[in-house]
Amino acid sequence: MIYWDYAAAAPPYDEVARTVEQLMRLHYANPSSLHRAGAEAAALIERAREVCAAALGVIPGEIRFTSGATESNNLAIKGAALQYTNRGRHIITTELEHPSVYESCLQLQSMGWEVTFVRPDEDGVVKPEEVAAAVRRDTVLVSVMHVNNEIGSVQPLAEIGRAVKAVNPRTLFHVDGVQGFGKLPGGPRDFGADLYSLSPHKIRGPRGVGLLYVKEGTQLFPLLSGGSHEGGLRAGTENLPAIVAGAKAVRMAAERRGEFVSRILPLRNRLLAFLRNIPEFSLNSSEEGAPHIVHFSYPGMKGEVMARQLEQLGMLVSTRSACSSKLAEPSRVLLAIGRDEHAALGGIRISFGDEHTPADVAALEQALLGAVKALKIAEGGMR
Ligand code: PMP
Numbered sequence: 086m087i088y089w090d091y092a093a094a095a096p097p098y099d100e101v102a103r104t105v106e107q108l109m110r111l112h113y114a115n116p117s118s119l120h121r122a123g124a125e126a127a128a129l130i131e132r133a134r135e136v137c138a139a140a141l142g143v144i145p146g147e148i149r150f151t152s153g154a155t156e157s158n159n160l161a162i163k164g165a166a167l168q169y170t171n172r173g174r175h176i177i178t179t180e181l182e183h184p185s186v187y188e189s190c191l192q193l194q195s196m197g198w199e200v201t202f203v204r205p206d207e208d209g210v211v212k213p214e215e216v217a218a219a220v221r222r223d224t225v226l227v228s229v230m231h232v233n234n235e236i237g238s239v240q241p242l243a244e245i246g247r248a249v250k251a252v253n254p255r256t257l258f259h260v261d262g263v264q265g266f267g268k269l270p271g272g273p274r275d276f277g278a279d280l281y282s283l284s285p286h287k288i289r290g291p292r293g294v295g296l297l298y299v300k301e302g303t304q305l306f307p308l309l310s311g312g313s314h315e316g317g318l319r320a321g322t323e324n325l326p327a328i329v330a331g332a333k334a335v336r337m338a339a340e341r342r343g344e345f346v347s348r349i350l351p352l353r354n355r356l357l358a359f360l361r362n363i364p365e366f367s368l369n370s371s372e373e374g375a376p377h378i379v380h381f382s383y384p385g386m387k388g389e390v391m392a393r394q395l396e397q398l399g400m401l402v403s404t405r406s407a408c409s410s411k412l413a414e415p416s417r418v419l420l421a422i423g424r425d426e427h428a429a430l431g432g433i434r435i436s437f438g439d440e441h442t443p444a445d446v447a448a449l450e451q452a453l454l455g456a457v458k459a460l461k462i463a464e465g466g467m468r
Contacts, residue, residue, distance in 0.1 A: 173223020209238030231265030237378030246277030267338030290334025
């Protein structure tokens with residue numbers, strides 16, 4: 086079996102897994118305890134914060150640990166909305182966002198906030214001037230993702246950040262950096278972001294930890310009540326093994342980005358060229374997109390049917406993002422970029438990791454040809 090689903094979850098580095106196990110055994114003390122073992126645990130968390138801050142080019146006090154990027158996104162959006170009701174109740178986001186952003190905005194909408202959803206173009210890119218045109222005096226927050234998790238399109242974040250602040254300097258700018266970090270250059274400061282979310286398990290770190298960069302001076306309304314952990318922003322005993330191992334993965338992803346891209350880009354480009362030559366497929370990704378995601382449709386064919394066929398041929402792929410894959414409806418993202426319902430039902434996402442080789446891509450190409458052939462022989466009965 087070849088695993089092509091790194092954008093959903095990447096296998097942890099050996100040293101990440103080792104670190105989790107060692108820390109679970111050695112540093113079980115509660116970091117809030119005042120005895121020596123507690124102080125040691127607390128020091129490890131502060132060290133992890135420094136490591137993450139260095140990798141992101143920010144200061145340690147601006148890093149908050151959460152349980153994952155879903156929580157980071159919820160905290161950024163609802164925390165800002167609830168904190169700054171005195172500034173207004175208007176939020177801007179895009180049609181492309183991950184459910185943790187999109188649904189947070191819909192929830193606020195149901196509670197009386199006004200939300201503007203900016204549409205991307207047919208390549209899945211939003212225009213900075215369109216975002217800026219939506220900004221008003223009462224716009225509290227703009228949330229835009231770096232790389233779309235489904236089709237891999239990349240947003241011009243620095244331009245969007247500048248354009249938003251030019252209209253309203255008090256409007257906060259949140260970036261969901263989950264699929265961009267370690268793949269593309271730029272961090273929160275480059276984008277002019279006030280808030281920036283990350284997920285270590287997408288970069289070969291452990292599950293159960295997320296990061297939220299909160300620019301110095303930005304306040305958020307905490308979503309969890311309890312102790313004063315994480316600067317009072319996120320109550321609950323810290324997941325020390327995941328935090329420390331997650332910081333390791335963040336550092337490694339930043340250090341290895343260049344090497345990763347130079348390995349993966351030729352493989353990604355080869356696959357795109359191959360897919361263009363198969364008349365049954367229509368591509369939803371391009372060379373302009375992030376280096377690790379390729380998405381295509383087999384219009385009229387459900388993504389799950391194609392994915393199952395590929396699995397029988399030894400390839401593990403996704404239909405869209407893992408978080409939406411159990412939905413039977415057409416993909417919201419594909420509809421937003423103007424694909425029709427047929428194409429939006431039939432998506433396949435291939436996502437690369439640093440372990441893939443040219444031989445893996447050759448095997449995938451053969452499997453894709455085999456899957457098309459098998460599905461055609463099945464007489465379109467499933468179509
Ligand atoms: N944002 C994006 C763009 C993602 O791809 C994901 C993971 N599917 C998330 C947020 C949520 O991350 P987590 O799995 O850490 O909750």
